[in-house]
Amino acid sequence: xxxxxxxxxxxxxxxxxxxxxxxxxxxxxxxxxxxxxxxxxxxxxxxxxxxxxxxxxxxxxxxxxxxxxxxxxxxxxxxxxxxxxxxxxxxxxxxxxxxxxxxxxxxxxxxxxxxxxxxxxxxxxxxxxxxxxxxxxxxxxxxxxxxxxxxxxxxxxxxxxxxxxxxxxxxxxxxxxxxxxxxxxxxxxxxxxxxxxxxxxxxxxxxxxxxxxxxxxxxxxxxxxxx
Amino acid sequence: xxxxxxxxxxxxxxxxxxxxxxxxxxxxxxxxxxxxxxxxxxxxxxxxxxxxxxxxxxxxxxxxxxxxxxxxxxxxxxxxxxxxxxxxxxxxxxxxxxxxxxxxxxxxxxxxxxxxxxxxxxxxxxxxxxxxxxxxxxxxxxxxxxxxxxxxxxxxxxxxxxxxxxxxxxxxxxxxxxxxxxxxxxxxxxxxxxxxxxxxxxxxxxxxxxxxxxxxxxxxxxxxxxx
DNA sequence: TGTACATCAGTGAACGCGCGTTCACTGATGTAC
DNA sequence: TGTACATCAGTGAACGCGCGTTCACTGATGTAC
Numbered sequence: 001x002x003x004x005x006x007x008x009x010x011x012x013x014x015x016x017x018x019x020x021x022x023x024x025x026x027x028x029x030x031x032x033x034x035x036x037x038x039x040x041x042x043x044x045x046x047x048x049x050x051x052x053x054x055x056x057x058x059x060x061x062x063x064x065x066x067x068x069x070x071x072x073x074x075x076x077x078x079x080x081x082x083x084x085x086x087x088x089x090x091x092x093x094x095x096x097x098x099x100x101x102x103x104x105x106x107x108x109x110x111x112x113x114x115x116x117x118x119x120x121x122x123x124x125x126x127x128x129x130x131x132x133x134x135x136x137x138x139x140x141x142x143x144x145x146x147x148x149x150x151x152x153x154x155x156x157x158x159x160x161x162x163x164x165x166x167x168x169x170x171x172x173x174x175x176x177x178x179x180x181x182x183x184x185x186x187x188x189x190x191x192x193x194x195x196x197x198x199x200x201x202x203x204x205x206x207x208x209x210x211x212x213x214x215x216x217x218x219x220x221x222x223x224x225x226x227x
Numbered sequence: 228x229x230x231x232x233x234x235x236x237x238x239x240x241x242x243x244x245x246x247x248x249x250x251x252x253x254x255x256x257x258x259x260x261x262x263x264x265x266x267x268x269x270x271x272x273x274x275x276x277x278x279x280x281x282x283x284x285x286x287x288x289x290x291x292x293x294x295x296x297x298x299x300x301x302x303x304x305x306x307x308x309x310x311x312x313x314x315x316x317x318x319x320x321x322x323x324x325x326x327x328x329x330x331x332x333x334x335x336x337x338x339x340x341x342x343x344x345x346x347x348x349x350x351x352x353x354x355x356x357x358x359x360x361x362x363x364x365x366x367x368x369x370x371x372x373x374x375x376x377x378x379x380x381x382x383x384x385x386x387x388x389x390x391x392x393x394x395x396x397x398x399x400x401x402x403x404x405x406x407x408x409x410x411x412x413x414x415x416x417x418x419x420x421x422x423x424x425x426x427x428x429x430x431x432x433x434x435x436x437x438x439x440x441x442x443x444x445x446x447x448x449x450x451x452x453x454x
Numbered sequence: 455t456g457t458a459c460a461t462c463a464g465t466g467a468a469c470g471c472g473c474g475t476t477c478a479c480t481g482a483t484g485t486a487c
Numbered sequence: 488t489g490t491a492c493a494t495c496a497g498t499g500a501a502c503g504c505g506c507g508t509t510c511a512c513t514g515a516t517g518t519a520c
Binding site for chain 1: 276279359363398404405407408409411415437446452
């Protein structure tokens with residue numbers, strides 16, 4: 001009988017991380033496995049939906065035994081909700097950054113942020129747009145909540161624009177909603193195109209900027225057309 | 228041993244349809260079962276995704292044995308694609324009707340068509356918005372194709388508007404795309420609200436009309452701002 | 455019109471498989487003294 | 488500092504279940520003559 005490797009040697013990630021195992025505390029290793037679960041799940045979701053992914057597949061990809069999954073998440077739904085938070089992080093940060101020092105060219109800058117965020121983590125955005133109306137209610141709810149917050153912040157940003165100071169909250173929200181829907185369409189377009197085909201991506205960016213411009217122009221005309 | 232019911236008596240739909248069995252040809256009965264499969268699948272998809280639905284569940288709901296499923300569809304993917312066609316039918320008809328005799332109030336009329344279509348078959352629209360970016364590639368492709376066609380027709384309609392005769396195809400498509408994205412958002416809103424709460428639905432309709440109005444006003448401003 | 459044969463929608467047994475979850479466990483890490 | 492005990496991330500066997508698909512079949516309907 002050959003000696004079995006200890007649970008320590010076998011744990012999540014396997015060979016790659018063996019070198020620095022000695023420096024990690026138990027809590028750090030647990031967090032490490034949690035991150036592996038999240039990352040590997042996102043990779044598996046590249047072209048499939050969460051509902052079609054099994055707990056065993058996820059555990060296998062993360063290099064742990066199925067039962068160890070429960071040390072980190074109550075269920076696949078629970079993991080999905082955690083994944084929503086992770087997936088929104090880069091976009092949230094980019095937006096927070098933009099709010100700190102405002103953009104020189106609001107439209108071009110906004111589209112630029114979106115494109116960078118999507119290209120920076122395509123798997124995350126693919127996951128989000130797939131699960132937004134997808135079959136796992138808890139996940140869809142979590143995404144809806146993030147989008148609601150995003151729209152609210154955009155509403156506040158709009159409210160600060162000098163020309164819009166007289167607008168009611170209702171109208172501001174209506175326009176913010178329209179802009180968010182336009183951006184969701186842009187994200188879907190970006191994910192559908194081959195990033196290597198620069199011309200195609202450029203066409204999407206150009207369209208996105210023109211669409212936002214139509215909305216902004218519409219806002220101007222709206223003001224002069226209503227009391 | 229009790230006498231087994233004949234396959235005829237047992238077939239899809241069961242008791243409900245026994246009365247007129249004698250009048251149906253074999254082909255009619257097959258078509259009947261096919262329709263039952265489509266209808267029952269749509270019902271099962273009310274709050275789940277296609278990827279999480281099993282062939283056996285569908286067969287059970289339609290009142291046939293799993294193996295008989297293959298008499299009608301090659302696979303669940305195949306059924307999904309057929310379901311896309313069925314689900315778009317009512318909207319396509321409403322639009323064709325509107326194109327025959329143009330609307331008095333284009334914006335209000337368009338929103339009205341959308342609301343009626345959605346309320347007329349909520350299950351179908353729920354299915355479409357869930358599977359649009361969902362996990363079954365063949366189905367997502369079929370929906371994308373229908374939306375592409377819808378957008379193309381809208382582009383043609385826009386091209387016929389006197390004030391837009393000088394516009395390039397590119398700009399027309401850009402605006403059509405923006406409008407379609409706005410409408411997709413409206414559909415999602417309609418599906419999320421309780422239809423019994425008339426005030427909530429009315430708020431969505433009002434928002435939808437204002438959003439389309441912003442776009443139309445933006446188009447006007449766009450014309451006067453570019454050569 | 456009757457008869458013999460072909461068609462084919464639906465049946466039901468059987469298969470091997472991956473699933474989620476339970477359970478008692480191991481052994482390295484962490485802590486109290 | 489050493490020792491005894493507690494903690495707990497990960498293990499692996501086992502379970503019952505529903506799955507997609509195969510296969511040979513049945514018997515009513517349809518067709519050729």
